[in-house]
Amino acid sequence: MSSTITGAAVGVESSASTAARAAVVEFAHARTWLLRSPLIAAAECPADVLVLDLEDGLPAARKSEGRDRALRMLRGPAAGAWLRISPPGTADGLADLDLCRRAGDALGGVVLAMCAGPDDVERVSAALGDGVPVVPMIESAAALLAAPTIAAHPRTARLAFGTGDFRRDTGMAADRMALAWPRAQLTVASAAAGLPGPIDGPCGEVAAARDAADHALAMGFTGTLALDPAAVDDAHAGFTPSPAAIAQARELAEATPTGDVDGSYAPALARARALLTRAAALGAL
Template sequence: EATPGFLGVMLAKCESAEHVTATAARLPARTPVMALVESALGIERAYDIASAQPTSRLAFGSGDFRRDTGAADLAPALAYARGRLVVASRAARLPGPVDGPTVTTAEDALTDALTVTRTMGMSGKLCMHPEQALVINHALSPTPTDIDWARGVIDQLGADGARIENGSDLPKLARARTISRLATVFAPASMA
């Protein structure tokens, strides 16, 4: 039986689809599971994990991944793992994955890390400190310029794509839909 306010589970140390399904078997039906991938094995099995029901999202446990692999805490050293999670998420038709936390409380370090998060195609970031949430939401929110562009594209091509004229319109419309969805999700942060 579901508990009021219970929205889902973050499954730490997830390395296989079986971890997701075994956990789901112990939860109320249709409970979303966010799989926290924290090892080389988990990264290699990312698509299987993303495809397992009821995985709702992947998240990157960057600290434990670095411990497992010996990788440095530098964007290039973690790019492969982040990229795998992004591609696996997309292939499994999940939202972009959630990036690992920034441990320091220095706002400039968090801002730099968020640039990596966003440019890698990730759509969330774990927090180590509550005060990071507003900074993260603001950084990952579409800008007013992005939102205006998305509205224009959707108006021009039709929300259902009825007025698509060539192949280059398809990715434009997909991007516009993503921005529109993110604007709705991050609406409070967009207003800040």
């Protein structure tokens, strides 16, 4: 099943250009996840992953129309895109899962909005099978406390932080200090479960996208949601190892220690190797 998607003009591509969108970044390493309503016919997708948003991206009165549109896109120019779906215990969630089943191999994966716990991931997995990766969104206080068990579910591919709904649930401000603890919890839960770094909430205005990505990376995140295609390039830059960082990591990884080394050497070497692995996966070497 296709799991990635590169930049494309949805709704206007030929089949040849669709085939040319060879996956250059697997979802495990994807830096940007662009949320777009399926009602937008010609949305540019420069992101690593296109996510057709069936939850917040569709007004209640146009849910059915939006699902039909999403299915046509998946069967055509947006093959390999992901779907953001409502919780599986809701009527909208069940309808979204039915659409996912109908999409078959054209579906890249599922972003699960408002995930309450591992049972929600299990319901999605039971409905769609083991071959569909799931990215649960942590968007409430209860979900944050359940993040370790959500991350440990075998169908969980990565965690994502839904900052807007999380702030609404907790009363926290849109402040880096206030959100540092929940972000750290998601990073720790992901690492403990052997997952890639989590995906941050939307990177915000275009002018702030690079700074937001730099901060998220420092918190252990390795990707971000995006709402504006124009923010993607700067977000990519923030999550992609720089040439200087690659050179430094390569020097450390290739060096042969002489004499005694202290306790910092092994962790530093592991970080250097991890950076080089990530750079290779992103085509940055």
